[in-house]
Amino acid sequence: MEMYTKEKSLLDTHVQAHVGKKTLHTCKTCGSSFSNKSNLTRHKRTHSQDKPHACALCSARFVEMYALTVHMRSHTGNMPHACDICEATFAVKSSLQQHLRTHTGERPHMCNICGTSCFTSSALKVHQRQHSGEKPYSCGVCFARFANNSNLKTHARTHTGQKPYSCKVCGTSFLQKSTLNVHARIHSGERPFVCKVCAFAFSQCAALEKHVRIHTGEKPYSCGVCAAAFVTSTHLKRHTQSHRKDKIV
Incomplete structure (x- = not known):
């Protein structure tokens, strides 16, 4: 009887994949939903301290062995997937x-x-x-x-x-890998983000987004004191200081 029940459960799960009928299992912590209970159980570990797979080189721990394998590449530098x-x-x-x-x-x-x-x-x-x-x-x-x-x-x-991410050229360390990637372009001179209007190139996507506003005329940062508007938050901060100086005088 127990074997029958187990086999029926597997069959039901399989049939749902064809008919599109899903019994969703929802995480009470973050609201994420899963089609089967085992995936939900695995997901719950991301909220708890149940991370049985530990890195031998740092304090990082992981729910899945695969995640640990991927993490180890941050230590070895093995990054097999390259952007063309x-x-x-x-x-x-x-x-x-x-x-x-x-x-x-x-x-x-x-x-x-x-x-x-x-x-x-x-x-x-x-x-x-x-x-x-x-x-x-x-x-x-x-x-x-x-x-x-x-x-x-x-x-x-x-x-x-x-600061687990270190520059191989100058040794500077960073909290995040994305910050290291941006920093590395100082040494390589790489500017992969290109403006479609004037072909000016940038090392960071955020810098390109700011530049594009020169062409579009967009000024999303507005002064709360007067009607002035600016392309960047830096320009707005500089402008705001002029109001403070006026108050001091």
């Missing part, structure tokens, strides 16, 4: 596929509340927490809360002082 456009390298193929969208501009995942488009479905989930105010990840030291686990991990390093 800017030669950026990645530990896993899915990261490369997501990165390619920074070149193509493709943002297939759209927020149904404000229309913002995101490169990945996970980025969309994090974005939507701006609307809900949900911050399910909490720091165990200062109790600061975050919308996603990666921000919590980065924040935790401000307490430990850990």
Whole structure:
């Protein structure tokens, strides 16, 4: 009877894949849903301290052995997946596929509340927490809360002082790999982000976005005192100081 019940459960799960009928198992912490209970159980470990796979070189721990294998590449420097456009390298193929969208501009995942488009479905989930105010990840030291686990991990390093990503040229260390990648372009001179209007190139995507406003005339940063508007927040801060000086005089 027990064997029959187990086989029927497997059959039901298989049939659901064909007919599209899904019994969703929902995480009570963050609201993520899964088609089977085992995936939910695995997911729950991301919220708990149950991370049985430990890195032998640093204090990082992981829910899955595969995640540990990928993490080890941050120590060995083994990044087998390379971008054909800017030669950026990645530990896993899915990261490369997501990165390619920074070149193509493709943002297939759209927020149904404000229309913002995101490169990945996970980025969309994090974005939507701006609307809900949900911050399910909490720091165990200062109790600061975050919308996603990666921000919590980065924040935790401000307490430990850990900077695991080091430049191979000058030895400067960074909290985040993305910051190291940007820094490395100082040495390589690489400028992969190119303006489609004037062909001016930049080392950072954010710098290109600011530059494009010169062509579009967009000035998203407005002064709260007068009607002046600016292309960058830096220009707005500089302008705001002029009002403070006027008050002092």
